[in-house]
Amino acid sequence: MALRSAIPAIGFPAIFSGRAAELLALQRQYDESQFWPPDKMRSAQFAQLSLLIEHCARTVPFYADRLRRAGLAPGKRLTEAAWRRLPILTRADVGQLGEKLYASSIPAGFGPTAVAASGGSSGVPVRVRKTALDNVLWESINIREELWHRDRPEGDLVRLRGIPDDLTPEQMAAARSKDGLILPDWGHPANLFWKTGRLGLLSPKLPLAQQVAFIRKMQPAYLYTFPSYLRLIISHIRDKREKVGAMRAVFTASEQVSDELREDCLKVFGCKIVENYTSGETGYIALQCPETTNLHVQSEIALVEILNADGGACRPGEIGRVVLTPLHNFAMPLLRYEIGDEAEVAQPCSCGRGLLALKRVVGRADDYFLLANGERRRADISHYRLSGIPAIREFRLVQRSFTQIVLQIVASRALTGDELSIVENVVAKASGGLFETVIEFVPDLDRTAAGKLRAFKCEVVG
Ligand SMILES: [Zn+2]
Numbered sequence: 001m002a003l004r005s006a007i008p009a010i011g012f013p014a015i016f017s018g019r020a021a022e023l024l025a026l027q028r029q030y031d032e033s034q035f036w037p038p039d040k041m042r043s044a045q046f047a048q049l050s051l052l053i054e055h056c057a058r059t060v061p062f063y064a065d066r067l068r069r070a071g072l073a074p075g076k077r078l079t080e081a082a083w084r085r086l087p088i089l090t091r092a093d094v095g096q097l098g099e100k101l102y103a104s105s106i107p108a109g110f111g112p113t114a115v116a117a118s119g120g121s122s123g124v125p126v127r128v129r130k131t132a133l134d135n136v137l138w139e140s141i142n143i144r145e146e147l148w149h150r151d152r153p154e155g156d157l158v159r160l161r162g163i164p165d166d167l168t169p170e171q172m173a174a175a176r177s178k179d180g181l182i183l184p185d186w187g188h189p190a191n192l193f194w195k196t197g198r199l200g201l202l203s204p205k206l207p208l209a210q211q212v213a214f215i216r217k218m219q220p221a222y223l224y225t226f227p228s229y230l231r232l233i234i235s236h237i238r239d240k241r242e243k244v245g246a247m248r249a250v251f252t253a254s255e256q257v258s259d260e261l262r263e264d265c266l267k268v269f270g271c272k273i274v275e276n277y278t279s280g281e282t283g284y285i286a287l288q289c290p291e292t293t294n295l296h297v298q299s300e301i302a303l304v305e306i307l308n309a310d311g312g313a314c315r316p317g318e319i320g321r322v323v324l325t326p327l328h329n330f331a332m333p334l335l336r337y338e339i340g341d342e343a344e345v346a347q348p349c350s351c352g353r354g355l356l357a358l359k360r361v362v363g364r365a366d367d368y369f370l371l372a373n374g375e376r377r378r379a380d381i382s383h384y385r386l387s388g389i390p391a392i393r394e395f396r397l398v399q400r401s402f403t404q405i406v407l408q409i410v411a412s413r414a415l416t417g418d419e420l421s422i423v424e425n426v427v428a429k430a431s432g433g434l435f436e437t438v439i440e441f442v443p444d445l446d447r448t449a450a451g452k453l454r455a456f457k458c459e460v461v462g
Pocket of ligand 1: 296351
């Protein structure tokens, strides 16, 4: 019996209490709402949004003013047109306004507040105040992700990411040693529901041979890592012709997953990659569909808009700015917050879920070259062509000056003449004739504090 009953003497049916019961009650509602037609979801979101707007008008003077100008009077029926009149809130706005976005009071039941800082990978870090209720909702979507993708909770899980900071010094030392740290279960919140398998933690800064040896030792059902680390592990396994067992799924976070990486993972580990889309300041935004590689927006907790240049909603196949409104942050409401990413809207998903489907999140909207005349040009690099060269383990495009861009490459061996000409083509195309191009081979690439690799870096200050 994989379910963990709160009363050990009762195995069936499992008894749940406290937080587990609270999270399960939400799952029960999500089970239905995920299949609602989009109109029905929209009205449920607007009903919640009306409550949030009323709260904002009463407790945040900045919004009271903004709502009035947009004609969004509290108590008046909220229409699509009125909502669209509300100006977008940028990251820079949130940075500048700071505590001016705090509500002067919070209704009962939300619990204590705390401030969360975003990863800052976009170069514009923001700090957002949240309540304990945000954790409940975060965990509820985390459990939904487990239910959608984890078919064997009793299997072991290996985590190759930054070392969590809630470990004891001894545990941290173990995670940084080649033997790794092995904990009895996956931890909160999964261990509230399931008798899970073990959790193996290993620092991804250890040599690849030690990481692969750890995976072979644990024979996990699941791996949790960044796409850039997964690419390195797969190249190592291929280069050394190592034998590794099959897994049920590889879970990744924070970076984009390419089709090539999905194929490589299927070949080497015999399993799919499961990705998600989250942000430190707003929580879960989208989860990968259980049946396709689309990302389903988590409409129960956030109103997500994908907007074209004119501010209208993107249609399937179009790429637009991601603008979102967390529906339950009453401590520091973010109304129509532009997070700095772009996403492509997918066709309605074949799985039948009504939740808006995204085909992909397209890097960061602020991945732009800065030109001497102040203009910005989208920095587009053909990831696919570079990923097609197995010796290339990591790469990053850097704008060094107004006249030069550099493609930095970490390679496992010297490139052949043919490979080099592909690389030269890719960087020439990215430059669009605007820059002198340089290819630089480097031993490694620095990462953000969260351990995320960014494929573009602009060193020019505008
Ligand atoms: Zn789907």
